[in-house]
Structures are given as C-alpha cells and as structure tokens.
Amino acid sequence: EAGVAQSPRYKIIEKRQSVAFWCNPISGHATLYWYQQILGQGPKLLIQFQNNGVVDDSQLPKDRFSAERLKGVDSTLKIQPAKLEDSAVYLCASSPWDGGTQYFGPGTRLLVL
Amino acid sequence: AQKITQTQPGMFVQEKEAVTLDCTYDTSDQSYGLFWYKQPSSGEMIFLIYQGSYDEQNATEGRYSLNFQKARKSANLVISASQLGDSAMYFCATANQAGTALIFGKGTTLSVSS
Numbered sequence: 001e002a003g004v005a006q007s008p009r010y011k012i013i014e015k016r017q018s019v020a021f022w023c024n025p026i027s028g029h030a031t032l033y034w035y036q037q038i039l040g041q042g043p044k045l046l047i048q049f050q051n052n053g054v055v056d057d058s059q060l061p062k063d064r065f066s067a068e069r070l071k072g073v074d075s076t077l078k079i080q081p082a083k084l085e086d087s088a089v090y091l092c093a094s095s096p097w098d099g100g101t102q103y104f105g106p107g108t109r110l111l112v113l
Numbered sequence: 114a115q116k117i118t119q120t121q122p123g124m125f126v127q128e129k130e131a132v133t134l135d136c137t138y139d140t141s142d143q144s145y146g147l148f149w150y151k152q153p154s155s156g157e158m159i160f161l162i163y164q165g166s167y168d169e170q171n172a173t174e175g176r177y178s179l180n181f182q183k184a185r186k187s188a189n190l191v192i193s194a195s196q197l198g199d200s201a202m203y204f205c206a207t208a209n210q211a212g213t214a215l216i217f218g219k220g221t222t223l224s225v226s227s
C-alpha cells in the first residue's frame with residue numbers, strides 16, 4: 001500500500017513570494033491533516049479535512065495561508081505572501097476515519113529568505 | 114485543553130540496552146488516545162504505538178511498549194534492545210476519541226551508540 005505522498009520535498013523562496021505544497025493521502029483515507037513543524041518543536045495542526053469539507057482550521061493564519069481538498073482526495077496548501085517565520089517543515093497526514101491512526105508523508109521543508 | 118510534556122531533550126543509550134522515554138499528558142477528556150511517533154533525520158513521522166485510555170493492558174508492538182499509568186497521567190515509551198537505527202527524535206502525542214488533530218510534545222532526541 002502506497003504511503004502519503006508530498007511534493008516538493010524542499011523549497012527555498014524569498015519573503016513575500018508565494019508557494020504551494022501538494023499532498024496525496026493513502027488511498028481510501030477520508031481524513032487529511034496539514035501540520036506545521038518549526039525547528040525544535042512538535043508538529044502543530046494547520047487544517048483538518050474530512051473528505052472535502054473543513055473540520056478544523058482554527059489555527060490556520062487565513063490572511064496568508066489557504067488550503068483545499070477538491071474531490072476529497074489530494075490537497076494543496078498555499079502560502080501567499082510568505083514570511084520569514086513560515087520557514088518550517090509542512091507535514092501532511094491521513095487517517096482512514098475521523099480518529100483513526102494518522103500516517104504521515106515525508107514532509108516539505110520550506111526555507112524563506 | 115490537551116497538553117503533552119516531554120521533559121527529556123536528549124537521551125543516550127548503548128546498543129542492546131533498554132531505554133525509557135518519558136511522556137506526561139494533561140486532558141479533561143474521559144476518552145482519549147496516546148501515540149508515539151519516531152522522526153528520523155529524513156523528516157517523516159513514523160507511527161510506533163497507540164494506547165487508548167480505556168485499554169486495560171499496556172500496548173506492545175515488537176520492541177516497543179507503552180507504560181501507561183492513568184492515575185499519574187503518564188505514557189512512557191520503552192524500547193527494548195536498542196539498535197543504531199533507533200537514533201531519531203521521538204514524539205508523544207494525544208488526541209481525543211472524537212478525532213481532533215494530534216497534540217504533540219516537544220520531542221526527545223534518542224542517540225544510540227555502539
């Protein structure tokens with residue numbers, strides 16, 4: 001069974017530029033999560049989808065971050081415009097149902113200069 | 114609000130020895146889950162073990178076991194017979210049974226030497 005796929009693996013941009021990350025969850029997993037992991041800390045939730053609906057986006061900085069999960073499968077997370085403090089690893093995870101064990105992708109390492 | 118505390122920034126162990134990574138949690142939920150994940154330098158979070166708050170027996174998965182003490186609100190990870198490949202960051206996390214996102218601790222770096 002294929003795991004959670006993410007791309008790109010690495011991205012370097014300058015502040016005020018925009019960037020987008022893509023995630024394809026494990027086949028059949030209804031719930032998809034985006035986490036932000038700043039160096040030296042544990043991951044923190046940005047947004048949670050159940051199929052193509054948003055369950056929790058309370059910690060998403062909506063003035064610059066947006067996410068969508070069209071058709072309830074893959075998802076895109078966008079940052080526009082990026083700030084220096086957005087430098088982090090962005091992890092995507094999926095679970096088979098709301099509350100099941102979450103399985104993570106390899107992450108995208110973003111560096112904002 | 115839920116909270117996870119991992120008080121050991123780094124742990125060092127010799128190959129083949131056992132090691133315990135500490136985790137305490139704080140939650141007002143009656144039903145919740147506790148998780149441990151491993152994060153190697155490559156960055157991927159690898160699921161290791163799960164314990165439900167109503168599970169009467171401690172969870173085990175191969176060389177991993179979870180020492181669950183509900184009254185003390187602790188969920189320590191025990192790794193038996195450490196291997197060089199166990200060197201990584203280890204995160205304890207919790208989620209309520211309703212399926213909200215995981216709340217992670219700050220992690221513990223484990224270094225295994227030969």
